[in-house]
Amino acid sequence: MTDIALQLDRFSIGVGPVDAAHFDAVEPPLILRDLSLVVPAGTRLGIVGESGSGKSTLLRAWIGAVGQGLFVTHGTALTAGHDLFSLADEDRRQLLGSTVAMVPQSVAMSLTPHLSVAQHFAEVLGQDADRTSQLLDEVGLNGDQLRRRFAHELSGGQQQRVLIALGLARDPHIVLLDEPTSALDVGVVHDILTMIAEAQHRRGFTLVCVSHDLSVIDRVADRVVVMKRGEIVEDASREQMNRRPSHPYTAELLAAAPTLGIRHVGAGSGTAIDRVVPTPIVRAEALSVVRSSARHRLGRANAASATTAVDALTLEVFSGEILGVIGESGSGKSTLLKTICGLLPPTGGTVQWADGFDLATPVERRPIEMLRRIQMVFQNPDDSLNPAHTVRRLIDPSARRPWSPFVGGSKTAHDETLRELLNTVGLAPEMLERRGAKLSGGEKQRVAIARALAMKPELLLLDEVTSALDVTVQAGVLATLLDIHRRLATTMVFVSHDIAVVASIADRIAVLRNGRLVEVDVTNEVLSRPRDPYTARLIELARRTSTD
Amino acid sequence: MIGLHSTATRTRRRITMSAGAVIVGGHLLLALAASVLPLQSVVAQDSNAILQGASGAHWLGTDSLGRDVLSRTLHGGQPSIGVALVAVLLAAALGFGLGTFAALVGGWLDDAIMRVVDVLLAMPSLLVLMLVASFIGREPVVLVATLALMYAPPIARVVRGASGNVLTRDFILAARLRGASRRAIVVGEVLPNIAEVFITEVAMQFTWILLAFSSLSFLGLGTSPPTAEWGLMISDARGFITVSPLPLLAPVAMLASLVLGVNALVDRRAQAALS
Numbered sequence: 001m002t003d004i005a006l007q008l009d010r011f012s013i014g015v016g017p018v019d020a021a022h023f024d025a026v027e028p029p030l031i032l033r034d035l036s037l038v039v040p041a042g043t044r045l046g047i048v049g050e051s052g053s054g055k056s057t058l059l060r061a062w063i064g065a066v067g068q069g070l071f072v073t074h075g076t077a078l079t080a081g082h083d084l085f086s087l088a089d090e091d092r093r094q095l096l097g098s099t100v101a102m103v104p105q106s107v108a109m110s111l112t113p114h115l116s117v118a119q120h121f122a123e124v125l126g127q128d129a130d131r132t133s134q135l136l137d138e139v140g141l142n143g144d145q146l147r148r149r150f151a152h153e154l155s156g157g158q159q160q161r162v163l164i165a166l167g168l169a170r171d172p173h174i175v176l177l178d179e180p181t182s183a184l185d186v187g188v189v190h191d192i193l194t195m196i197a198e199a200q201h202r203r204g205f206t207l208v209c210v211s212h213d214l215s216v217i218d219r220v221a222d223r224v225v226v227m228k229r230g231e232i233v234e235d236a237s238r239e240q241m242n243r244r245p246s247h248p249y250t251a252e253l254l255a256a257a258p259t260l261g262i263r264h265v266g267a268g269s270g271t272a273i274d275r276v277v278p279t280p281i282v283r284a285e286a287l288s289v290v291r292s293s294a295r296h297r298l299g300r301a302n303a304a305s306a307t308t309a310v311d312a313l314t315l316e317v318f319s320g321e322i323l324g325v326i327g328e329s330g331s332g333k334s335t336l337l338k339t340i341c342g343l344l345p346p347t348g349g350t351v352q353w354a355d356g357f358d359l360a361t362p363v364e365r366r367p368i369e370m371l372r373r374i375q376m377v378f379q380n381p382d383d384s385l386n387p388a389h390t391v392r393r394l395i396d397p398s399a400r401r402p403w404s405p406f407v408g409g410s411k412t413a414h415d416e417t418l419r420e421l422l423n424t425v426g427l428a429p430e431m432l433e434r435r436g437a438k439l440s441g442g443e444k445q446r447v448a449i450a451r452a453l454a455m456k457p458e459l460l461l462l463d464e465v466t467s468a469l470d471v472t473v474q475a476g477v478l479a480t481l482l483d484i485h486r487r488l489a490t491t492m493v494f495v496s497h498d499i500a501v502v503a504s505i506a507d508r509i510a511v512l513r514n515g516r517l518v519e520v521d522v523t524n525e526v527l528s529r530p531r532d533p534y535t536a537r538l539i540e541l542a543r544r545t546s547t548d
Numbered sequence: 549m550i551g552l553h554s555t556a557t558r559t560r561r562r563i564t565m566s567a568g569a570v571i572v573g574g575h576l577l578l579a580l581a582a583s584v585l586p587l588q589s590v591v592a593q594d595s596n597a598i599l600q601g602a603s604g605a606h607w608l609g610t611d612s613l614g615r616d617v618l619s620r621t622l623h624g625g626q627p628s629i630g631v632a633l634v635a636v637l638l639a640a641a642l643g644f645g646l647g648t649f650a651a652l653v654g655g656w657l658d659d660a661i662m663r664v665v666d667v668l669l670a671m672p673s674l675l676v677l678m679l680v681a682s683f684i685g686r687e688p689v690v691l692v693a694t695l696a697l698m699y700a701p702p703i704a705r706v707v708r709g710a711s712g713n714v715l716t717r718d719f720i721l722a723a724r725l726r727g728a729s730r731r732a733i734v735v736g737e738v739l740p741n742i743a744e745v746f747i748t749e750v751a752m753q754f755t756w757i758l759l760a761f762s763s764l765s766f767l768g769l770g771t772s773p774p775t776a777e778w779g780l781m782i783s784d785a786r787g788f789i790t791v792s793p794l795p796l797l798a799p800v801a802m803l804a805s806l807v808l809g810v811n812a813l814v815d816r817r818a819q820a821a822l823s
Contacts, residue, residue: 343721363724371727384718388740397726448722455726 004081005174005206006039006062011075013057013066031057031070033230041173044200044207046221046238048214048253050470051441054230055210056105059176062208063102064092080173101167105178107159113152117162120151124169135165140195157188161195168199175200177209181216185328185497190541193219212470214257218242226250256475258500278318281354281459281491282340287313288348289335289515309335311515312349317459317493319354322485324506324523325495326538332515333495334379337461340493341374342366375452379464381444385451387437394436395421395450418454424487425450426480442473446480453484462494466501478505499542503527511535564812571809575802579625587619590776599792611781611795612788620776621798627777628765629806631692632758638696639757640750643703648734650704651711662708665701673698674763681769691770695760699753706749710742751814755807762803778803 013032032054039045049055057067061077064084076083080099084092104110111120121132133143139161146158154162160180167175180196181189197220200207209220217224224241226234226249234247245251289310310332317323327333338344340351342363351359357370378384385394396418419429425446431439436447445465452460462481466474482505485492496502502509503523510520511534518532530536588606594614601609608617650661680694714720715738723737739746764770765779773780778799785795 338721341725343724363727368727371725374725376722376725378718378721380718384722386719386723386737386741388743451722 003041004038005041007078008035008037009076011035011077012073013070014073031230035232041206042204044221046217046224047210048217049227050212053227055227056178059178059210063096063100099172100174101172102176103163103167110163111151111159116148116150118147135169139165156184160192174206179211186541196220252472256471258504280316281319282317284313284315284351286349287346287351289339290347309515313517315517319491320489321507322492322494322505324502324509326499326502327512331512333512334463337463341376372455373458375455375457376461377448377452377465380468381448384448385436385444391434391447392432394447395454397454421450421454441469445477460490460492464496499538568809568812571805572813575806578622579629582622588616590619590623591774599788608798609792609794617795617798623776624778624781624799627771628758628762631761632754635692635695635757636754639700639703642700644707646704647707648711650708651715665704668701677764678769695757699757703749703753710745711738714738714741748814751810755810
């Protein structure tokens, strides 16, 4: 075995060649540009970058794979001393099987749902129950119990662990991890990263971990490479990087990552709570929502198997505040928002607007004035913006919508309003005629916020609005939300799984777990003196990932 | 993915679509113009000129009763295209309404509607058409209604599937929060997203209806003689193919080119490559 595990020498990957004529005419756009890198055996390397930076493409190059439509333009990538792109298929398989393990990003798609865990291992090891149990134990699962379970019965965290165990099955010298924690809850993320670090320490393999999240890299790597648009902009030890990043982009990344205790400029600092006697705008009392897992569209549900998503919840949203709601997936936070805006029917308790209006009324039966008051922004703008419409059509409440009750005013005055609206959410007025599908992720989410604001709502419900965005984009959107809050005094309920993000924007924080309210208090109070052990653990985990 | 289509492929598909448009446009124009062009009579028989080849007097020759093939071929599109167009528009309206309604309501009603659609899909449409034509009548109204009913189910099926996907998306929730009615959601939010699939499916069904109606005429159950209609002309001419092929080939060519033209025009891959 060589001392250098992985190496890149002026390695570039480009798009194309689509067809010969096209290829000759234009320089192909490069996904990876002149990368040079040496990874000594037994070290731990982290690669961080935002989406589109080429980090996953780089990782795949080390197992000799380029995506469809891509090709190596020049340079070499060596894996354990071999250039995989020049090896015959059979030789490459031999080498990869015995030395390299790659754990792919989309956990759910990487396991076959109808095969048992044991069957997955049998493909790699042959029938070897002892070894299978041993490997599962090593990744922190109960091997004997879990072996017989089917892949679809496992939780996200368990699936991730099984995938890692599969990767370790043939004692690889090199382990490549692609976003090992991207779809998991914070508690699970912490445990899995610890497990990975321990396995690496015990086995001494070379570890390369790719993530968009600096805090993840921080936990498993000694050396950090920052990528931006296919180039390496920074290559430093972990300590060096946290203390004094040399490239401005890295500094930007570090600054944009929300850390506990640091509040955004202009964050509410408890305006509504401290100075004014709080008046509730929404009051939920012993609210319960039972959701059926069966399909339900436009309010019609057929109860097949039901789960209590929100359980006897009593909570008030005060006028003018930003209420942060945190909880892991399945804690009922999205259900709570959808119930308030009438998309889901409550099954018990009461939920009321300030004037006594019963918010149990489904959205179709609410009066127009009530509809206007409560608007919601959804997690994934790709899903919440109709791709067939232009930005104008999306945000304009009166644009060729035969149902719209909000028509009126002259055309130019109206246009001015729309431009003003785009300005409020930090978008250029020229965007008005663009098609939603052609915008970037951050721009799309801003359009979604503008759409909600167009109704001049008194209460804005924000459901994980930044979790689909890169950190720098997230920071921008959060700043915009705070700006809107300052200027329009809109009450907001900001739901997120990330306590650091919530703490950076919210006046008060409510912690949900399994549909129940764990605690609710002013942000600083929750952070400094959490009353519930669950909250304390969330804060502890967030602290550890951000300051380790 | 669309960006990966090469320029050569795009050009090729653009040509396919343009060719389709020209063929379909030409057909519609000819069918409309047949009534005003200085053509010979469709029904006038000339017992002295039976099964003649192409000549100055009869550009495409004459059929077994001495009627002018050119005139009959051009006029022959009118009943076929007319019936197929009206029937497909009805089928499209019915299919779209049924499909989106089923997707909207969901639950048992959705299941019930789609099972009825399944049953209709399982019936051989030509057989049903023959039964209807034999026992109920051969009036255009009856045939158009039957055709619409028999060819709406596949459209309903496609619309149901496509709109079901669209309805689960968050922009539907956003529209509801803005006070959109069900009709507004279907027209304003769902339709733009399924238009391409819908139009393609409707065009495909148009060609099937065209062929079904011609088949019916061929079997003697659609239009009655002496009307000029392609299926009927093929039926009349098939016995004399060795004597004079033109009376057979002319309507066959028209029918085939129209079906091919529609297919080329709405080729889904071509649409995707160009959008």
